[in-house]
Amino acid sequence: MTRPASSAFPRVVLLLLLVAGAAAACRVGAPGAPGSSATAEEALRFLQEVNDTAARLAVEQQRAGWVASTYITTDTQAIAARANQAFIDAMARYAREATRFDDVELPPDARRQLELLKVMLVVATPSDAGEAEELANLMASMEATYGRGTWCADPAKRETCLDIEQITEVMASSRDPQRLRQVWEGWHTIAIPMKKDYARFVELANKGARELGFADAGAMWRAKYDMPPDAFTKELDRLWEQVRPLYVSLHAYVRMKLRQRYGDLVPADGPIPAHLLGNIWAQDWSNIAPLVAEGSVRPAFSLTEILKRRNMSATDMVRVGERFFTSLGFEPLPPTFWERSLFVQPSDRAVVCHASAWNIDLVDDLRIKMCIDPTEEDFTTIHHELGHNFYQRAYNSLPVLFRDSANDGFHEALGDTIGLSVTPEYLVKIGLLDRAPDASGDIGLLLGRALDKIAFLPFGLLVDQWRWQVFSGEVGPDAYNRAWWDLRLKYQGVAPPSPRGEEFFDPGAKYHVPAVTPYTRYFLAHILQFQFHRALAQAAGCTGPLHRCSIYESEEAGKRLQAMMEMGLSRPWPEALEALTGSREMDATAIRDYFAPLQAWLDRQLEGQPKGW
Numbered sequence: 001m002t003r004p005a006s007s008a009f010p011r012v013v014l015l016l017l018l019v020a021g022a023a024a025a026c027r028v029g030a031p032g033a034p035g036s037s038a039t040a041e042e043a044l045r046f047l048q049e050v051n052d053t054a055a056r057l058a059v060e061q062q063r064a065g066w067v068a069s070t071y072i073t074t075d076t077q078a079i080a081a082r083a084n085q086a087f088i089d090a091m092a093r094y095a096r097e098a099t100r101f102d103d104v105e106l107p108p109d110a111r112r113q114l115e116l117l118k119v120m121l122v123v124a125t126p127s128d129a130g131e132a133e134e135l136a137n138l139m140a141s142m143e144a145t146y147g148r149g150t151w152c153a154d155p156a157k158r159e160t161c162l163d164i165e166q167i168t169e170v171m172a173s174s175r176d177p178q179r180l181r182q183v184w185e186g187w188h189t190i191a192i193p194m195k196k197d198y199a200r201f202v203e204l205a206n207k208g209a210r211e212l213g214f215a216d217a218g219a220m221w222r223a224k225y226d227m228p229p230d231a232f233t234k235e236l237d238r239l240w241e242q243v244r245p246l247y248v249s250l251h252a253y254v255r256m257k258l259r260q261r262y263g264d265l266v267p268a269d270g271p272i273p274a275h276l277l278g279n280i281w282a283q284d285w286s287n288i289a290p291l292v293a294e295g296s297v298r299p300a301f302s303l304t305e306i307l308k309r310r311n312m313s314a315t316d317m318v319r320v321g322e323r324f325f326t327s328l329g330f331e332p333l334p335p336t337f338w339e340r341s342l343f344v345q346p347s348d349r350a351v352v353c354h355a356s357a358w359n360i361d362l363v364d365d366l367r368i369k370m371c372i373d374p375t376e377e378d379f380t381t382i383h384h385e386l387g388h389n390f391y392q393r394a395y396n397s398l399p400v401l402f403r404d405s406a407n408d409g410f411h412e413a414l415g416d417t418i419g420l421s422v423t424p425e426y427l428v429k430i431g432l433l434d435r436a437p438d439a440s441g442d443i444g445l446l447l448g449r450a451l452d453k454i455a456f457l458p459f460g461l462l463v464d465q466w467r468w469q470v471f472s473g474e475v476g477p478d479a480y481n482r483a484w485w486d487l488r489l490k491y492q493g494v495a496p497p498s499p500r501g502e503e504f505f506d507p508g509a510k511y512h513v514p515a516v517t518p519y520t521r522y523f524l525a526h527i528l529q530f531q532f533h534r535a536l537a538q539a540a541g542c543t544g545p546l547h548r549c550s551i552y553e554s555e556e557a558g559k560r561l562q563a564m565m566e567m568g569l570s571r572p573w574p575e576a577l578e579a580l581t582g583s584r585e586m587d588a589t590a591i592r593d594y595f596a597p598l599q600a601w602l603d604r605q606l607e608g609q610p611k612g613w
Contacts, residue, residue, distance in 0.1 A: 040110075043101040047113050050094045051400040055362060057087040058400070062360045069352040069369060070342050095121055099212065109570065113401045116569065119224045123217065123516055124208035135204040138197050142514035145194055151186030162186070164280075164511075171280045172287040177265055181497045184275035188500075191508030198508065199477040201516075202470055209471075218471035221464070221518055225407055226572035233468070235586070236520070239527050240461055240491070242588035243454070246595055249602040250454050251493050252611040254285060257292040269610035271495035274488070281510055282494050283459035285451040292451070299444040300437035303376035303427065310432070314343035314372035320430060321382040324418070325390050328551065328558030333389065337366050345371035355381050357388030357415075362403060363396045380422050384415035390561075395568030404569040406576035409524025414565070416529040417536070420594075426550035439545055439597075446547060446598040453526055454595070458491035460523035465491075466507060481506055493613040528577075530590040535581035536560060546594045 061083040068080035098117040106114070123139065125132035152161040162170070167187045174180055205217040214220040215229070222229035251272065258276055259266040266272060278287030285292075307317070318341075322333055340360075345353055355370035366389040372378050391414050395403050405411035424436035466487050469475040475483040481500050484507045488494050500506055507513045534546060540554035551557035564580035574584035581587075592599070 038100050038104050040104055040106055043104050043106055043114070044110060046094075046097070046101070047110055047399075047401075050113075050117065053090055053094075054087075054400045057083075057090055059361050061087045062358060062362075066358060066360060066367070066369070069356075072350040072352065091117075091120070095124075109399075112570070113399060116401055118212055119220065121212075121220070122518060123205050124212050124220065126204055126207040127211055131204055131207065135201065135208070138201045138204070139516055142194050142197055142201065142508070142516075146190065146508070146511055146514040149187070149190030151183070151189060153182070153186070167280055171275075172278055175261075175291075177262055177276065180275045184280065184497060187280055188504060188506050188509045191505045191514070192503070194508040194514055195477065195480065195505035198480075198505065198514070205516075206471060216471040216473070218464075218468035221520075222468070226574065236461060236523070239523075239586055239588045240457070243457060243527070243591050246450075246592055246599055247454055247457060248493075248611050249599060249606065250450050251613070252606050252609060253602050254288070254292050254451075256606070256609055258288070261291055269613065271489055271493045271613045273497050274494040275497045277455075277494070281459060282488075282492060283456050285455040286448065289448055289451055293444060293447055299448065300441050301424075301433065303379060303432070304374065306427075306432050307374035307376070307379060312374055317372060317374070317379055317382055318343060318368070318386075320379075321386045323430070324383060324421070324426075324552055325386060325558075327553040328561065329555040330390055330558060330562070333366060333386075334364050336364075337368075337389075340365070341367040342369045343372050355385055357385040357392070359389070359392040359396070362400065364393055366393060380419045383418045383422055387415035387418040391565045394562060394565035395570075398568045398570055402568045402570040406564070406567060406569060406571070406573035407524065408518070408521040409528055410564075410573065410576065412521065412525035413528035413532060414561075416525060417532040420529060420533045420547075421550040421552060423548050423550045425548060426552045429550075429552060436548075439548055442545070442547060443598060443601050446595055449547075450595060450598055454591070457523060457526055458493075460519065460526060462487040462491045463507075463510065463512060463519040467513070478502060489613070524586070527586055527588050527591070530594050531577075531581055531583075531587050534590040534593060535583075545597065546590075547597070 061080075064076075064080040064083035068076040095117050098114045101114055123135070125135045150161045150163050151167070152158075154160045162183070164187070167183055170183045171180065174183075202217070209215075209217040209220040212220065214223060219229040222232045225232045227235070254277075255266060255268075255272050258272065259268060262276060266276065272282075274282045276288075277285050279285065312320075315338075326332055342351065345351060351371070352369070353371035355368070358367045358369065359365060360367065368382070368385045368389065370378070370381065370385065372382065388411060391405065391411060392403075405414070424433055427433040428436050466475070466484055469483060470480065479502070481502050481504050485496060485500055488496075496506075511517070512519050533549070536551045536554070536557040537546060537549035539560050540549070540551045540557045542549035542551075560580050564576045567576045567579065577586065578584045
């Protein structure tokens, strides 16, 4: 889900941004030491230096990162690591120095840039040099432990060992409950060695956050959202309650179908066993669609088959995606996009095929990198990635510190919003379908999309709920696992296939926990994409079912998008949201509107069946 190069500051860098050299920066008399006398003029000069340096180092990092991703060798990886470190060191120093100007009266845009410098940190290391080094080592060790993670059915036989990719494949394809349980339990053993390190990581991360004036590291994460941390927590709860009834219905229907398949292994009215949902974390249920989608609700057509029948090349598919945006009134992509992007997996070298969108020079050297196949998934992903590119270009004239989305959910939401416009009506307009199937047969499409997007919502919420409880001290190391499964039960309605005591550290079996990657952005992106889609569909004059609305060829929708995107991070996110939707408040009711036909269908299927757990 993470696309590291979707903004001026690649997420992969920001997630590793530690306050390196903090001790030196905070020595008495050191430049930028908190408490030093400072003036508005000095603050403005400081911000100019930060933006200039950030631009130079970010471009170097982007170029090195692009080469490392498209020519994977030991040398290119080393060059990219060096460029990353140069960027990290500079921005870490500036983040600490920014506290010098906390009490200086400044223009609003300058004050916002200084505050963004501080909250862009995911982890702030303590000022003690030894503790700073310890924290950096702990984070590197935890991520490496996950990266090396394998489970071996027979440790004496190497061929029985499975990494996360192989684990994922088994969870997706196997229908043998014993095999699924064995693999599920096996993968979760890789996190056990992390528990002690994670507890110490929490102590040190909290110390660094408190030195920057935050109650704890979780409060620092929540402070990024232009509202008090506690208010943001309440906002998430409000959004979840808006969409929870649809999730409960989907959960009940899937449980009913799985019980028909697996019998008493699945309770009639309790939580679903987590190992039976087609995904090691039960966050995406798409892989069990064949088990829960009856023949009458299968999709009416296969876009994959159409693309293959038309022999559409990768470039053809990207050209179609570009025409979507030009139909909204946007300028075409620059010639360099077509010269420098990577569309097809080369036969002569290894590349990172994971789809990502890049703006190498932070202005208009736009590119996408993906290994395109003629599939429905890749066709939609192209539209998604190009959404990032057009967003990047829209804010390219702002100060570098503002060249990002309004909050970290907006970039992903924008890309997914465009994907929601890949409808049968759109496919007819571009000549890939002769006619759109009757909307009365769309339950298969909506069910498939719900198994992906609705099933994800509670997991997208609970990962950081757990971390915030840990950072605040509400949950200690002696209750890590119990708190994790309490949240899994509360929000997802799932349960482990076997007892999980405190000898386990199941949160660590999810990459984003040992890698210290905030997760709430994904929950927000799933909420916002439907709110964006509803507002843009209304602007485009669509009067049909929301799930059939496409904003293709709507210049009014394009104007709304441009107004939001060109703000970048320069204004609080409610203002950017208002520019696009007319509302300053996030609203999950758009999800209920989009899936209204599915909700009605689920209600009919569930007559007389229990809901909830």
